[in-house]
Amino acid sequence: MGDLAGRVVIITGARRGLGRDFAKLFAADGAHVVLADIQDASAATQAASETGPRCIAVQTDVTDRASVDALMAATLAEFGRLDVLINNAALWREPESYGILDCPLDVWNATWAVNLTGVLNCYQAAVPLMREGGFGRIINVSSTASATGSNSYGLSKCALELMTSGMAREVGKDAITVNSIVPGICAFSGAKGQLPGFDQILARIPLGRVGSSQDLYAAMAYLCSDAAGWVTGENMVLDGGLSTR
Ligand SMILES: NC(=O)c1ccc[n+]([C@@H]2O[C@H](COP(=O)([O-])OP(=O)(O)OC[C@H]3O[C@@H](n4cnc5c(N)ncnc54)[C@H](O)[C@@H]3O)[C@@H](O)[C@H]2O)c1
DSSP states (O other): OOTTTTOEEEEESOSSHHHHHHHHHHHHTTOEEEEEESSOOHHHHHHHHHHSSOOEEEEOOTTOHHHHHHHHHHHHHHHSOOOEEEEOOOOOOGGGOOOSTTOOHHHHHHHHIIIIIHHHHHHHHHHHHHHHHTOEEEEEEOOGGGGTOOSHHHHHHHHHHHHHHHHHHHHGGGTEEEEEEEEOSBTTSSHHHHSTTHHHHHHHOTTSSOBOHHHHHHHHHHHHSGGGTTOOSOEEEESTTTTOO
């Protein structure tokens, strides 16, 4: 077990997909994980607890500050502190294929509410707990869709990466680092079915495959480690080399 043993980690959007896998991987490295999801995450929590120390589920709507405050209170009540926050919850409604011109306002607002305001709420509520503990690692889960800016999802992730820099500058003096990971196409994309031209994109990935949860987790575990204590404000692209020029 490494630096994560005994750490207390909140992962938002952990009921399914990448968040669920991240919970299992953090737990397997000895962390107590709080799985925060708008839907019931008890099955994912049980799976994570089987691989490591005790984990809990706290049903949370990240867009609602009161709900996020209750998440922090439940974490403190259970584990006494907070070390790591993984802002993973996100909405991706673009399979419905809206651009900017035709994006319905409800899709636009819902995307920004989860992908940006949700991160804001969790950040504002988590930092006082991390200050108290004298240690903090915050990782925002972005996407290489941030590079194109062609829909509400990509634009929200673009803003998230800039927000990461601003957060890093704000809380560095408190020994809290803030970084983002910027995944490309991953096994959980729903990409296969939903992304136009998936096979052509796959052929252009230098490492010849889509990413796995483990690929992303390895980077996050590094960013959470003591060795990464001087790394902050980074947007770490993890895409098998697809975006190299
Ligand atoms: N899957 C990929 O290939 C891929 C690629 C690049 C980036 N990402 C990013 O990785 C993260 C996870 O992606 P995924 O594909 O596993 O997502 P997903 O859609 O499978 O899961 C998202 C989770 O967030 C939860 N959620 C939604 N709204 C919420 C709210 N208001 N409060 C709390 N929880 C809420 C959902 O219930 C769900 O469990 C996202 O930030 C996504 O943008 C994913």
